[in-house]
Amino acid sequence: MPAPRSLIAAGLIATGAALFAFQSLALADDAPAKPSRVPPAEVVGQPVSCINIAQIRGSQVRDNQTIDFMMAGGKVYRNELPQQCGNLGFDRSFTYSTSLTQLCNVDIITVLQNVGGGLQRGASCGLGQFTPVKLIKQPKRR
Known part of the structure; x- marks a missing residue:
């Protein structure tokens, strides 16, 4: 008894999807590694849970998981988020809200996406130490 067309079509779709997934994995192995935008750094103290907001002079988003906070007096705190934060490394801007005078590892940041010349809220992610x-x-480099 011949198989119904819907079963054949479903099998072809599943096979095509599997081949597409394996092809992207194979191409990922062949692709040269992108240079990291996270500059090397030397740890100069113990991690802390919070930093004083009034002391923050700026921040540099390095990738989807790393933010450097530049502080008054030239101090730098690196925050490695516990999880990748979607589009943080692409949009390179974020916002946060806290009722305290400190930004802490329990706080949440929200990616700010530039959409059509305006800012739109994106993914929300937790901070690390x-x-x-x-x-x-x-x-x-030359």
């Missing part, structure tokens, strides 16, 4: 670091200067 704040590790004091000294950024290591890299020689300029």
Whole structure:
């Protein structure tokens, strides 16, 4: 007895999806690794749970999981988020809200996406510990 067309079509779709998934895995292995945008840093102290908001002079989003907070007096705290935060590394901007005078590892940041010239809220992600670091200067590439 011949198989119904819907079963044949479903089998072809499933086979095509599997081949597509395996092809993307194979291509990922062949692709050269992207250079990291996270500059190397030397840890210069113990991680802390919170930093004082009034002392933050700026922040640099390095990738989907790393933010460097530049503080008054030249101190830098690196925050490694416990999970990847969707589009954080692409949009490179975020917002947060806290009723305290500190930003802590229990706080949530929200990615700000530039959509049509305006800002739109994106993924929300938890922060990690704040590790004091000294950024290591890299020689300029030519």
